[in-house]
Amino acid sequence: MTRTLVIANQKGGVGKSTSVMNVGVVLAASGRRVLLVDLDPQAGLTAAFGIDSYDVRRSSYSLLMVENASLARVVRTVRDRLALAPASIDLAHAEMQLARQPDPARRLAHALERSRIPFDYILIDTPPGLGVLTANGLAAADSVLIPVQCQYLAMRGVRALIDTVERVQQNLNNRLQIAGVFGTMYQPDSPHAQEVVDELRAVFGPKMMQTLIQYDDVAAEAPVAGLSVLEYSPQHPVAQGYRALTEEIIRDRLDE
Numbered sequence: 001m002t003r004t005l006v007i008a009n010q011k012g013g014v015g016k017s018t019s020v021m022n023v024g025v026v027l028a029a030s031g032r033r034v035l036l037v038d039l040d041p042q043a044g045l046t047a048a049f050g051i052d053s054y055d056v057r058r059s060s061y062s063l064l065m066v067e068n069a070s071l072a073r074v075v076r077t078v079r080d081r082l083a084l085a086p087a088s089i090d091l092a093h094a095e096m097q098l099a100r101q102p103d104p105a106r107r108l109a110h111a112l113e114r115s116r117i118p119f120d121y122i123l124i125d126t127p128p129g130l131g132v133l134t135a136n137g138l139a140a141a142d143s144v145l146i147p148v149q150c151q152y153l154a155m156r157g158v159r160a161l162i163d164t165v166e167r168v169q170q171n172l173n174n175r176l177q178i179a180g181v182f183g184t185m186y187q188p189d190s191p192h193a194q195e196v197v198d199e200l201r202a203v204f205g206p207k208m209m210q211t212l213i214q215y216d217d218v219a220a221e222a223p224v225a226g227l228s229v230l231e232y233s234p235q236h237p238v239a240q241g242y243r244a245l246t247e248e249i250i251r252d253r254l255d256e
Contacts, residue, residue: 002118002119002120002121002122003120003121003122003142003143004112004121004122004124004140004141004142004143005121005122005123005124005141005142005143005144005145005179005249006123006124006126006137006138006140006141006143006144006145007019007020007123007124007125007126007144007145007146007147008126008134008137008138008144008145008146008161009128009146009147009148009157009158009161010128010129010130010134010157010160010161010164011128011149011154011157012127012128013128013149014147014148014149014154014184014185015147015149015184015185015213015219016040016125016126016147017038017040017044017045017048017125018048018184018219018223018229019145019147019182019184019213019242019245020036020045020123020124020125021036021045021048021049021223021228022228022229022230022239022242023123023242023245023246023249024036024082024121024123025079025082025228025230025231026230026242026243026246027082027120027121027123027246027250028079028080028081028082029230030246030250031081032081032120032121033081033118033119033120033121034081034082034083034119034120034121034122034123035075035083035084035085035117035119035121035122035123036078036082036083036084036085036122036123036124036125037060037063037084037085037108037122037123037124037125037137038059038060038084038085038086038087038125039060039087039091039108039124039125039126039127039133039134039136039137040087040091040125040126040127040133041087041089041091041092041094041127041133042087042127043086043087043088043089043091044125044223045084045087045125046084046086046087047223048222048223048226048228049078049084049086049226050226051076051084051086053086053087053088053089054088054089056086056087056088056089057088058073058074059074059085059086059087059088059090059091060074060085060086060087060088060091060108061087061088061090061091061094062074063085063107063108063111063112064094064098064107064108064111064136065090065094065097065098065101065107068114069111070114070115071085071111071112071114071115071117072115072117074086075117083117083119091133094132094133095131095132095133098132098133098136099132104132104136105132105135105136105139105168105172106136106139106140106172107136108124108136108137108139108140109136109139109140109173112140122140122141124137124140124141125137130160130161130164134164135164135168135172138164138165138168138172138173138176139168139172139173139176140173141173141176142175142176142177143176143177143178143179144165144176144177144178144179145179145180145181145182145249146158146161146178146180146181146182147181147182147183147184147213148181148182148183148184148196148200149183149184149185150183150184150185150186150187150190150193150196150197150212150215151185151192151193151196152192152195152196152199154196155196155199155200158181162178165178178207179249179252180207180208180209180248180249180252181200181204181207181208181209182208182209182211182212182213182245183196183197183200183212183213184212184213184215185213185214185215186212186213186214186215187214187215188214197212209245209248210244210248211241211244211245211248212241213238213241213242213245214237214238214241216236216237216238218232218233218236218238219238228242229242230242230243
């Protein structure tokens, strides 16, 4: 059975796209069949795989806007057992255009439900903000993962996302659950960062994942080379962090 996770946070720059890419690579390397869906008009995930969002004919925009669009005609194989539904520049206009469509927040869910391509995991990358693109990701998923930058101000947006998740549960997708919250851009030698982690653990309890993704320039350097951190610097602490985070995600599924 496919497990669909959406990675969301209304704040930008918290590592959503980096996390989707690296968790996807780890899952695929472990033998799982994985689909990544880029719903962000900024197309960071798409660019990280060396695809130009200005030169994409069929994309996640097609899944949202074209009736009965075929997922098979949109996805691209980017690694062994790893496929991507890329973002295109057209997504920048999708928020307004979807407002004129029937059931605008469930367009992606319908597209994935139509697909007969077998995947073990689907990971959905979402833009900053809590608009209709993020709502499509939440409506299509069974779980949401929330990356939170280990800075105090970054915590403030999490409450708004939790409220949105609750509204989606009530109105669009009653199976949606919070899979976990995980810290990103963690600096081990920073007392402030540790205070933020302690606060997150106090607020979220067992939903706060144990893994913390450290801050390092390698997370920005790897996509420039068209690689995940796992491929760019396999033994780096950031790479080890994503392996550990993925193990937590897998273990959570096994415990269901």
